[in-house]
Amino acid sequence: MREMKEDIGLIDLVIEVVDARIPLASRNPELDKLVAGKSRLLIFNKTDLSDEKENEKWLKHYADNGLVTVRMNSKNGTGVKEVNKAVDAACAKKLERDKKRGIKERPVRAMVVGIPNVGKSAFINSFAGKSVAKAANKPGVTRGKQWVRLGKKLELMDTPGVMWPKFEGKDVGLHLAMTGAVNDQILPAEELALNITELMQARYPGRMDDKYGCRELVGYECLEAVSLRLGCLKKGGEADTEKGAVSLIKDFRSGALGRITIERVGENG
Ligand SMILES: Nc1nc2c(ncn2[C@@H]2O[C@H](COP(=O)(O)OP(=O)(O)OP(=O)(O)O)[C@@H](O)[C@H]2O)c(=O)[nH]1
Ligand SMILES: [Mg+2]
Incomplete structure (x- = not known):
């Protein structure tokens, strides 16, 4: 979290990856404060594992709250086109702003954040169309931040999963354990x-x-x-x-x- 705070100044777009099976427990309330004022994109990931009827309800809920959300399956890449559109829109805004300020063209920098094992690295790989970030089915795979350059326009930062500062109520911890976001040794x-x-x-x-x-x-x-x-x-x-x-x-x-x-x-x- 501290490192993210340090880096946030460099970032144009924050991409938050959420697990569609636990849309509450997999979101980090601290993030709202941290990314205030930045362009933001919510990736509703693992939608192949979650209930379609509930997906619809969550997507409507996010839209009602003014969040730009894309439904993803990072395992097979479904949703990548929509991500491209959303990223392009965020990029266009920034390019225009830079131009007005006389800033030379530089790539848009996006930071990919989310809890452990939610699919941040898998998302980056499916977005990149090739394997550029290490992904595996256990929490704590990505250890340090890693920049991935995608063409001239975009740079993505993969980050290690960040857990909530504390678990509010017993269900949050339980739900994180159910999906495998916390180490299986814990429960x-x-x-x-x-x-x-x-x-x-x-x-x-x-x-x-x-x-x-x-x-x-x-x-x-x-x-x-x-x-x-x-x-x-x-x-x-x-x-x-x-x-x-x-x-x-x-x-x-x-x-x-x-x-x-x-x-x-x-x-x-
Ligand atoms: N079924 C399904 N599996 C997914 C999806 N996205 C990621 N996964 C799987 O989830 C596991 C974790 O993916 P990672 O990309 O390593 O997760 P991460 O968020 O980078 O994890 P850390 O680096 O440990 O914080 C892997 O086994 C992926 O194949 C998805 O949309 N659907
Ligand atoms: Mg990772």
Whole structure:
């Protein structure tokens, strides 16, 4: 955060990457203060993993709040054309301003920010059309800032994920753990899985049963049923819920349980 504050003077455009499954927990309220007065673009990322109906509601919510938002799937590049348009618009404004002030043409500098594992580097790669930034499915991959030059017009700064200064309420931390934004060592797999069973059975009834035959069970009983179905067994034949939990979490995050939006418009502020 401190480094960002130092760099913000160099920046023309701030690109904030948000996880469409957790649009609240993946936004950083500190950012608003930091980027006040800068051109801004919100990338609504991982929309292939989130519920389409909820995507629509979130996009409307952002539009109502005057935010320029582009829906992205940074894995396959869907949305890149719209990003180009939005960046061009931001760039045009800046070029005009520079011209008026007699400043020589220089590239637009954009800073890409967001929480760990949200897809900042993947977004830059899909925008660049080639692999220029290291991306991987765990938090903390990008360690330091890195400039990426895209043609003569644009320079992008990849930044390490920044976590909220503190977790307000238990749900923020839980939701970040559900999507894999915080290190898996922080919350025991079984505890996380128990929370996932509850969320799935309440929000998307039937999906867990279709996949694991666990009917409407929740909590530990559900986790046992899931583990048995997946063949996660201990020596005596009882359910290995530790192993089952890890598989369930993987299915939940990868989309194997369908497209899921954890946080809804109008909830938790
Ligand atoms: N399904 C899907 N996966 C995505 C999308 N964007 C990124 N990912 C995946 O999410 C994981 C994290 O992506 P990164 O680009 O490394 O995330 P980051 O924000 O740069 O992470 P840090 O550098 O650790 O802060 C990778 O496995 C990506 O392939 C997307 O739109 N859809
Ligand atoms: Mg990164």
